[in-house]
Amino acid sequence: MERVGTNRKEASVVIVGGGVAGLACAWALARAGTRGVVLLESEAHTARASSARSAAILRVAGGPWSTRVLARRTAQRLGAPPPDLATAPLLEACGVVLLDDADTPEPGWIEEARREGSRVESLDRAQLATLAPWFHPRPDARAWLLPDEGRIDVPRLVAGLLDGARAAGVEVLTAAPVDALLPDARGVRLVDGRVIEARHTLLAAGAHAAELGRACGSHLALPRALRATRRHLAVTPPDTRIDPAGPVVWDERSDFYARPVVSPADGAAGGWLVCDCDTDDLRNEDVRPDPPTDPTRLAELERASALHLPDTAGTPSVRAWAGVRTLSGDGASLIGLDPDVDGLFWVAGLGGHGMSTSTATGELAASLLRGEPVDPQLSLALSPARFRSAVVR
Ligand SMILES: Cc1cc2nc3c(=O)[nH]c(=O)nc-3n(C[C@H](O)[C@H](O)[C@H](O)COP(=O)(O)OP(=O)(O)OC[C@H]3O[C@@H](n4cnc5c(N)ncnc54)[C@H](O)[C@@H]3O)c2cc1C
Incomplete structure (x- = not known):
């Protein structure tokens, strides 16, 4: 993160939320080569909200098509994790x-x-x-x-994502609640007054994503979307x-x-x-x-x-x-740019499948943000634009 003034800094991507979604995005962006990523978590430790309270089950079958695709990719990753994530499998295929x-x-x-x-x-x-x-x-x-489905070792998964992200250069700030997004989501203002400017703000704030997005001017029909x-x-x-x-x-x-x-x-x-x-x-x-x-x-x-x-x-x-x-209203996550707010990138609405789809969610978000090729059908199925309010449309 580049220091511009005492209370003002610059980043390339600022991630709001250090649950499994924000951590997976930070990890995937950094390992793909994106520099200047800052992750902000309001609690004293990462992954203490929904991500600490799940049943840790990896299921692929059932659910929307896009969720099944992400869960299948995640099962492969967790079954044979790369060394920057873990040295032993993170998925126990107990069936x-x-x-x-x-x-x-x-x-x-x-x-x-x-x-x-x-x-x-x-x-x-x-x-x-x-x-x-x-x-x-x-x-x-x-x-x-x-x-081939089973139980995820969640403590090791979130520790691996955090350590891997940090080792690849992500700055992780805990006890750092975000008060609001800057206009056009070109960064955030923290509750303590600090400002971080960024090209993109990646909203991975779990149950709080909707209120932050709405306050920034998103026209998504948020009660249905999240x-x-x-x-x-x-x-x-x-x-x-x-x-x-x-x-x-x-x-x-x-x-x-x-x-x-x-x-x-x-x-x-x-x-x-x-x-x-x-x-x-x-x-x-x-x-x-x-x-x-x-x-x-x-x-x-x-x-x-x-x-x-x-x-x-x-x-x-x-x-x-x-x-x-x-x-979300259709059971699938929201992963992608907001259709109206330029800098806003959503990674939210992970519902009951945030663990099952964790690493693939981060990897898809990173590819989209980096402008790399992705399966167009998958990105369409997960695009936040599907919840764009009829009034704006
Ligand atoms: C009972 C239960 C059982 C589940 N079982 C499973 C399961 O078996 N398998 C499965 O795949 N999934 C399961 N899930 C779902 C899974 O836990 C979630 O999908 C996943 O944890 C969501 O991750 P997240 O990062 O989006 O949200 P969270 O983990 O909630 O992370 C969001 C983070 O954002 C932070 N934040 C919020 N606002 C701000 C702000 N203003 N500034 C800074 N930080 C902020 C929060 O403190 C939090 O740490 C279960 C969930 C529950 C509740």
Whole structure:
């Protein structure tokens, strides 16, 4: 970052937000050769908001096409990371078992996964019982194993992105909240009055991206483009019979998933991490890194766990938390330039797939910003312009 005056500096790209999205963009830009990148994070440490509260599952199957493309690319990266990211795999391919109803021979999204190159194995009841003996499937459910999907080592992923970005020259400032973007998003003003001018401002502020973009004059229909929602997770008490290397089990029809907890850093080793896929809009005052939990939702989660994992019935969870998922109107991320504000580049709305798509999100954003060739269909599908307000159009 070039110093222009005491309170005024220059950068090539200023990134607002040090969650997995901002870190992946910083890492990808710097390793591609962009100099003068500055990343600003309002908290004392990076990756402490949504990125610290996920279930750390990498799923490719299901979801919008663009998300599947990014998740597939990320699975490859995390399975065999480059040395500037990690020295050992960041993805443990413990497998994801997906359940759906039996009335069709194969749901469309399973056919799609096969067609797009995922390995998919159909499981009969006996095979399911062997793979996931503690999971109680609905009587009419069918099961498929996607053996190459699984669990991301999130602490190592975010540490690798941060270290890799710094080593390649990114300046990372923590406890540095951004107050507002400069006109045309040609940089930012921090809460402490400092100004950083830049050719582009990359907005990766998670649930706060919408308010910063709107204040800078973006005409995107932001309530539809970016919606802050809350989801709860809980960890059941340790049980030595749970295989820590066992698969994630995800019932698509009842919207419930469980995966073994493998380390204390992962919650509390030896139990199940459980979720019943609640998605409630958050009030503005609750949009913060650690949103309050809702006792009603936690009680529902315990009931769902008792149904699917009968061994946990009657045992209260040892840990529970909520996190913010910022969802876009069509379920896909916003990655690209704002159609109206010249310097504004969005990397937001990563919803429930920010970990699964992490490195590919950063690499796509870096290529777009650097003017390098990208798959035009992919950049169109993710372009923020799809949410341009009808009034402006
Ligand atoms: C319960 C739950 C389970 C999930 N499970 C999965 C999963 O299994 N697999 C998966 O792929 N994804 C999962 N996700 C989604 C994933 O966690 C998110 O998509 C991802 O973390 C979003 O990253 P982000 O960087 O966009 O946002 P964040 O991690 O929220 O980062 C945004 C950052 O911007 C900073 N910021 C905000 N405003 C400012 C400002 N004014 N100035 C400076 N900094 C600012 C914030 O402090 C924050 O650090 C889950 C999410 C939740 C909540």
